[in-house]
Each structure stands twice: as C-alpha cells, then as structure tokens.
Amino acid sequence: MAVTEAVPARSEAASLPLQVLSKRADFLRAAKARRVPCEGFLLQARKRAPGEAEGIRVGFTCSKKVGNAVARNRAKRRLREIARLNLPQLGLPDHDYVLIGRAEKTASRDFAALQDDLRRAMAKLHGNRA
Template identity: 70%
Template sequence: MMVQARKRAPDEGAGIRVGFTCSKKVGNAVARNRAKRRLREAARAVLPSQGKDGWDYVLIGRAEATAARPFEGLLDDLRYALRKVHGPRK
C-alpha cells in the first residue's frame, strides 16, 4: 500500500478525511474492490488513533500485495506510513 497525505488549511474544515483508490493494475473489479475493502478496514482500525485532525489521507492499493498481504501486516504498513508522514522532517 502507499499513503499520500496533506494538511488542510484551517478554513477547509476539521476531522480526518480519507480516500481509497486502486488502479486496473490491481486486477479486475472484484480484486480492486477486495483491495479497497481491506484498505477501508485498515483505515478504520488505525486512523482514529494515529491520524491527525485536519489531514487528508489517500490509501493506494498495489497490485497483488494489498490483497495478498496478511491483515496485521497491512495495519503495520499503515502505522509505519503515518509515522513517516507525521515524523520530524530531515
């Protein structure tokens, strides 16, 4: 999975917003929908505790990896990505 994030301007509203996408490289419609369902569940589990208020996140499914990866691994990947996004800049 890949995560993109951006901090919204103060006048754009509060809360965490999240979007999901999978290209046709992931597979047919069934495979894309399965990958997006898994991403949604991972976001439900992780973003309330580790996401930041006022941020937008886009979770991007990857071919074969998103659907085949064990769910705990998917959760760990999202946590790692959020630490990278919100960690100190070098």
C-alpha cells in the same frame, strides 16, 4: 440473582468517524502532497488549509493494475478496514489521507502486516507529534 453482561464502553476512536473523500479535486490535492510508500499500499497525505474541512478525511483508490473489479473491491475493503481501525488514533484532524492499493500486494498481504505498514507510514509521515 440476575446476571447482566457488562456493556463495553465506546472507545474514543469509535465516536470519531472518518470522513470519506469523494471529490476528484480532493484526490488531486492529496496527490501533490507527501507520499509514503509501503509494501502493501501507497499513502498520500496533505495538511488542509484552515477552515477547509474538519476531522480526519480519508480516500481509497485502486487502479486497474490491481486486477479486475473483484480484486479492486477486495483491496479497497481491506484498505478501508485498516483505516477504520488505525487512523482515528494515528491521524491528525487537519489532514487528508489517501490510500492507494498496489497490484498483487494489497489484496493478498497479511492483514496484520497491512496494519503494521500503516502504522510505520504514519510514524514516518508525522514523526513525533507530541
């Protein structure tokens, strides 16, 4: 009798990849929108105009205040991972989100705490979106 391993079903979140913001204009529009400060980062979010784009879009940025290139890249990698794990379930498809790293916080904060920060920020931002 052959033993076969069960292949885990792809979650719905895995089938909805996040689109990454790359144009400066998108970051500037998000900067004018709502902000939610967290311990590990700052979250900016804006609702897009109808027909502007589809899906959840997310951007990441860290200034030189975060540290040298190694520290900035580490902070952005951590922000990308918390967004990948949480935004498909928590985000709204007609919104842009920008996560901004904080000096000496984003790169060193416990990863689970960063995820909790994002969940609290999204709850504060969207409230009860039933």
